[in-house]
Amino acid sequence: MRIPTWSIVVASAFAALCLGVGWTVASGGWTHEGALAGARITARWSFIWFLAAWTASALARLWPGGWRGVLLRRRRAVGLAFAANHGVHLVFIFMAVGVFHEPRGLPVLIGGGLTYLFIAAMAATSNNWGLRTLGPKGWKILHTAGGLMALIVFTNSYAGRLMTKPELAIPALSLIVLAVGLKLAATAKTRLTPQAA
Template identity: 45%
Template sequence: MSFALWAGSDVIEQSQFAARWTARASFLVFLVAYTASAMARLFPGPVTKALLRRRRQWGLGFALSHTIHLAALITYLSLSGEERPLGVLIGGGLGYALMFAMALTSNDASQRMLGGWWKRLHRLGIHYIWFIFLFSYAGRLADPDRIQIGLVFTPIALAALGLRITARYKSLRRGRAATAG
């Protein structure tokens, strides 16, 4: 982010760069939290088990990083005067609300207190945030000026979902085999 503050020719461009780069960095941190369980199931080993053990910290790291992104984005929008469509504001706002709710409940006490609702909140939130990233990056595929970003990050987002689906399918098959045997 500090590089972004020096890269632009003026404060508006600098805040725009900061918003873009923090979004990309946040996405990469998010991917670790999003895929940790699937990676540990599909590729068991010391690294994937360590990622899974620290998934909560990766999620909180994402929340911090994406909060910095939000500050950079608000700065850019306020300085540039650029407006976002209402649907984008509502969709993104819901994503941030879910992210903050997940961050605030990412502790053992909240997990015990919320019971099954904790899992529902975190499952809904993580998939919704994944969808927002996918939607944002896939939308760049239609913009000739930003297609490269879409070409890089859209397949990564889809691959992350593919990992989760594959791991889930493998777990279900293993469960059926155990009950049948």
């Protein structure tokens, strides 16, 4: 039985909301610290979905079949779930930055805001209409650029926590290095054996 895309997206976003509310309640509730805790856990949850969507094709190219094939076939659902989860992160951002005045510099707001626009554009075009409208080349450019922007924001966020929270930053950055390594290895495999593409 094939699980419908919408139910994967809704279930993952609901889980994000439960995690965010749970962490907020456990960290002081409707307070500045509570809002930050909600923002942190929703970003972490979203990071897992991002990595799964971003590495799906590389994994399937390097080791075809099995769960990698399933992940590749459901990549659209996983990518949309990432976008929905990041929408939940935005709710906690509004709470932290908008309600409790967590300071964030202009470059962060512009960089993060622009990345959100790309994530929204990627979600809106993750369908046959989007592919037809943008054309395969335009679609690829949008989704490659958006994926790279999200990767850069995640990398920057976790690199900034290396000194204060190495127990979080080191595993997160290691996963990013692994994901980039998988992409490069898959590209090399395609170039060396074009029929594997």
